[in-house]
Amino acid sequence: MSDTSPTHPMAETFEAQRDRLRAIAHRMLGSHADAEDVVQEAWLRLSRQDAATIHNLAGWLTTVVGRISLDVLRSRQTRPEASYDDRLSELVVTVDDTPDPEDDAVLADSVGLALLIVLESLGPSERLAFVLHDLFAVPFDEIGRILGKSAAATKMLASRARRKVQTVERPTGVGREQRDVVRAFLAAARRGDFEELLRVLDPEVKLTVDTPSGVVVTLGATRVAAGAQLSAGAATQGRAVLVNGIPGVVSWHEDGTPLSVLAFSVVDGRITGITVVIDQAKLALMDLPDPA
Known part of the structure; x- marks a missing residue:
């Protein structure tokens, strides 16, 4: 160059x-x-x-x-499909x-x-x-x-x-309400409770998943809730974290290798955005905590 x-x-x-x-x-x-x-x-x-x-x-x-x-x-x-926003690797x-x-x-x-x-x-x-x-x-x-x-x-x-x-709510720290909303989402996903998932998701929620083949975006509460039901059982361990100051979760496989990092944007009691990193190469670049 x-x-x-x-x-x-x-x-x-x-x-x-x-x-x-x-x-x-x-x-x-x-x-x-x-x-x-x-x-x-x-x-x-x-x-x-x-x-x-x-x-x-x-x-x-x-x-x-x-x-x-x-x-x-x-x-x-x-x-x-050709655009990749590398901020996901900087979480x-x-x-x-x-x-x-x-x-x-x-x-x-x-x-x-x-x-x-x-x-x-x-x-x-x-x-x-x-x-x-x-x-x-x-x-x-x-x-x-x-x-x-x-x-x-x-x-x-x-x-x-x-x-x-x-119109974007600037973060001023993570309050109890935000954590409660995220916990409600995760619990509903584990139970497969579709109605509860819809309750905590904003109708126009945006799910951004960073995969080894690129970024996949899903829009809308119905589609995001359906995907959450299908993927809920993959992780065997999880730990609450902050991801750039907003509520998140790190999950691990049974052998202790990282499975995913999730970050949740919560506005007015509903989840408006979920960022998920499942690309192992990106996860390897992050300084992740040990399983709880």
């Missing part, structure tokens, strides 16, 4: 921008690997460019990174042994996860407008040039995205 050469006249200037560009691409794509690829592609494009034609390098690079990221997001929509798992965890680092992680999850629900243009304007203070006219839209239209996109983001 090509990298910035110290002899290239633009290399030092590019390196000064690299962290900011990587941060933009990561917020756009939710994947560190994809963000690195985008930044590398931006460098390749810069290295082929006549430096004399670039009057504002920071703005030029922001535009290039924005356009490449937009292309990646759009390709994910047409080929959803922080800690034992849930305190009534009200107040670890600032864990809470910060959970806020970051919540933002990535809601950004995933935005369309590519909305996501670009929100990320560049609200998170990185890029003017609307510059964002509009990337999108091929007017500044006014771009401002409307960002406003619509902002309203969606603001």
Whole structure:
């Protein structure tokens, strides 16, 4: 893979921008690997460019990174099986042994996860407008040039995205109610109690399962409840944990090898999202507690 050469006249200037560009691409794509690829592609494009034609390098690079990221997001929509959000491999798992965890680092992680999850629900243009304007203070006219839209239209996109983001409940610690809802879900799954599962699941719940062959998404309480009934008997041991600050469970096979990590988003007494990791390669990267 090509990298910035110290002899290239633009290399030092590019390196000064690299962290900011990587941060933009990561917020756009939710994947560190994809963000690195985008930044590398931006460098390749810069290295082929006549430096004399670039009057504002920071703005030029922001535009290039924005356009490449937009292309990646759009390709994910047409080929959803090809998109993998590597935040699933970055989950922080800690034992849930305190009534009200107040670890600032864990809470910060959970806020970051919540933002990535809601950004995933935005369309590519909305996501670009929100990320560049609200998170990185890029003017609307510059964002509009990337999108091929007017500044006014771009401002409307960002406003619509902002309203969606603001509807997400930001974690402030895990309370008893959230734990009780998760426990009720797990108990109902073990019993095969379909009606109870529907009671604790939000009608539009989103289940995201990270498998060895990619990410599988299931939407809707009926489908999620049916899947929970079928998979409930696989684990022989389980332990309550916090996953990036939200309620979760680690399960193990009888021989003590990890089976899965689950994380539950709970809003207004119902489960709105479940993230499940069953890919052994991803589980091996996590610092998991021992079986209880």
